[in-house]
Amino acid sequence: MSEAETPIPRPGAVYFVGRAVLRPLFTALYGARTSGREHVPPTGAVLLVANHLSGWDTVLIPTAASRPVQFLTKSSLFTRPGPLGRVLRWFFTSIGGVPVLRTAGQAAQAALDSGARILRAGSVFAVFPEGSRSRDGRLYQGRSGAGWMALETGATVVPVGVVGTADMALFGPLRGRPRPEVRFGAPLDLSDLEGMPRGAARRIATERIMAAIAALTSQERADEVNGSSRDAGA
Template sequence: MSDAETQIPKPGAVYYFGRAVLRPLFAVVYGARTSGRENLPATGPVLLVSNHLSGWDTVLIPTAASRPVQFLTKSSLFTRPGVLGRFLGWFFTSIGGVPVLRTAGQAAQAALESGARILRAGSAFAVFPEGTRSRDGRLYKGRSGAGWMALETGAAVVPVGVIGTAEMTPFGMLRGRTRPEVRFGRPLDLSDLTGLPQGAARRIATERMMDAIAALSGQERADVVNGSSQDAGA
């Protein structure tokens, strides 16, 4: 195992304790629901690709999943000064968060490489192909980073549709009537893309991911890239 791989944190006791507490809490307070959990393979590398409506998504997806799920986490959350900064660094490390700079270019590629290392280690890793959350509720075009990770690692690709999280607020209040829900779809078959030019294979894989996400989330499609995203290729 390389030094880079040993630096990838794994979810620890804090993760499992938090999931055990939050899963029933979300069900009681918000009426949160989960469907398709059986579609998530129990072992082996899994890339979950999801729409992104709010910050709650990074909490609900791991809480709803049947196995630990890791996300990339803004590196600034690991390096804040003071007692709060040390606590945040410990917390995000404990839940398996992987620090990353959310910028374009080489830093974005480094983020993809970090995700690929998580997958090569046999873990489950979740990404938002849109790059950032949708502010108008539409599903934007996916960036090719998720397709690259799927084809590079051979991980099973499970689409996820998240519904109603934009209406969630703290303390159990909902701004609308939509109950939050996480829908796990069946793994996508990308085996027919072997042998295609890399660029074409990534584009087709990404399009299939977004089609599957749309079918699960029921969102209106936007035929453009989300302009507020800074995660080029992710």
């Protein structure tokens, strides 16, 4: 069975139970806040485009969102042998993780194609246009993958600003650290880009996405691509 024919995993009970537990836990431990949740449409394909400050972002965004959110997951987490491998495969399948083979030269397109499949199925998919987390807190230039997925699928694009996650500690906040917050912004209107040359449309869509994220986070914008990124497309 080809990748295009493989059923897309859907978030199951583990996802919903985990979200129900983590929402109040993050509020109690970290004072986590969410704003703009109403901007996420209740139905239809939604592409969440967010800045990326730490590994906590992939937990806080699905926890804060009003709908199940799917991310791409390294395929190696689905194929490990032995009892641990079976547990990992069950867990990531249960939360709707989508395995992607990250081989040289194919990782970016595989990520784009898998993300587009999720969106065409009418689900919510989250991506970090910077490609990798910002190590200095600045907002780096966006890769064109998010713009490509938005224009190819017609998904509603909702910018997401994440603040305070770079300072989160495992066992609770330290005095003086900012409270983590997930801010959902108003959906972006990209309808005027229809009919434009595809390359130009992707560039304009990407810049609008990054400008919207910057407005939500007030981050300083870096006039360069994130050098630590290993994902050229998503």
